[in-house]
Amino acid sequence: GENVEQHPSTLSVQEGDSAVIKCTYSDSASNYFPWYKQELGKRPQLIIDIRSNVGEKKDQRIAVTLNKTAKHFSLHITETQPEDSAVYFCAEKTSGGSYIPTFGRGTSLIVHP
Amino acid sequence: DGGITQSPKYLFRKEGQNVTLSCEQNLNHDAMYWYRQDPGQGLRLIYYSQIVNDFQKGDIAEGYSVSREKKESFPLTVTSAQKNPTAFYLCASSRQGRETHYEQYFGPGTRLTVT
Numbered sequence: 001g002e003n004v005e006q007h008p009s010t011l012s013v014q015e016g017d018s019a020v021i022k023c024t025y026s027d028s029a030s031n032y033f034p035w036y037k038q039e040l041g042k043r044p045q046l047i048i049d050i051r052s053n054v055g056e057k058k059d060q061r062i063a064v065t066l067n068k069t070a071k072h073f074s075l076h077i078t079e080t081q082p083e084d085s086a087v088y089f090c091a092e093k094t095s096g097g098s099y100i101p102t103f104g105r106g107t108s109l110i111v112h113p
Numbered sequence: 114d115g116g117i118t119q120s121p122k123y124l125f126r127k128e129g130q131n132v133t134l135s136c137e138q139n140l141n142h143d144a145m146y147w148y149r150q151d152p153g154q155g156l157r158l159i160y161y162s163q164i165v166n167d168f169q170k171g172d173i174a175e176g177y178s179v180s181r182e183k184k185e186s187f188p189l190t191v192t193s194a195q196k197n198p199t200a201f202y203l204c205a206s207s208r209q210g211r212e213t214h215y216e217q218y219f220g221p222g223t224r225l226t227v228t
Contacts (some may be wrong), residue, residue: 009153032214043203043219044156059186089155093214098170100146101217105155 004052004092006104014112019080022108024072032093033073034101035064039086047088048075080111114208116140118149119204119220126198126227134189145187145207146217150201159202162187163209174213191225198227 004025007052013019023033031052036044048055050073057064061080066073074091077084087108091101117138126132128225147159156207158171176195181187182209187206191198201225 008153034214034216036217043221044217045219046216049216050212099144099209099214100158100161103156105153 004090004102006090006107008107009105010108010110011109012112013080015080015082016058017080019077019084019111021088021090021109022072023074023092023104024070025092025102026071027092027094028071029094030071030092032101033064033080034091034093035075036089036091036103037086038089038106042091054073077109080109082113083107083112085109086110117204117206119202119223121223122221124223124225126225128227129193130227131190131192131226132198132227133161134191134202134204134225136189136220137185138186138187138206138218138220139185140206140218141184142149142183142206142218144207146205146207147171147179147187148203148205150203150222156203159189162178176228191227195213198225200225 015093034049037047038044054088061078061089063076087106089106090104093101120135143149146161146178157173159177160179162168165184166200168179168181178190205217207217
């Protein structure tokens with residue numbers, strides 16, 4: 001992977017609203033896109049991932065969508081709760097090249113009760 | 114918790130001193146990584162290792178050194194040459210495979226403050 005841009009850097013929502021975080025990448029060979037959640041003072045943890053042969057993946061209130069043509073992928077959180085407040089990082093990896101993931105700069109999500 | 118540990122949690126040093134951060138994992142992972150985290154900068158790769166006795170520079174390796182003498186351990190030394198060492202340092206490990214993608218497991222991190 002090369003560069004991955006993540007937007008927005010900060011997202012503030014009311015409890016119950018939806019939140020969407022978007023990442024764009026430049027390497028057309030990228031084929032794996034994980035999302036990590038880092039709560040304040042804690043370690044990043046994988047919450048969901050998607051491979052390039054799939055357009056969408058859901059896990060309860062979170063979903064990830066991938067648009068390979070436009071080279072972007074998004075994290076969707078529905079019915080947000082205060083415990084969703086954290087920094088979210090997207091990443092991408094390329095098969096056959098460096099297996100090291102490239103991370104976005106992170107989005108600080110704040111869910112107001 | 115468990116699996117991958119870092120120590121200490123907080124570390125204070127005087128400018129000009131070298132300092133070594135510990136990272137240990139019992140997950141039997143071949144690959145280990147060191148990241149630096151600064152506000153608004155995301156996770157920047159310092160060094161990584163695919164196998165014992167081998168390691169590669171990441172994007173910001175200047176002023177840092179590592180060793181990989183054992184599969185379980187990947188210590189990071191922040192040398193006096195690192196111009197801005199105060200940061201949060203995260204160690205990670207993962208299974209290995211170029212054609213298969215594996216989750217990275219992160220340690221709890223070490224917050225280093227140099228004055």
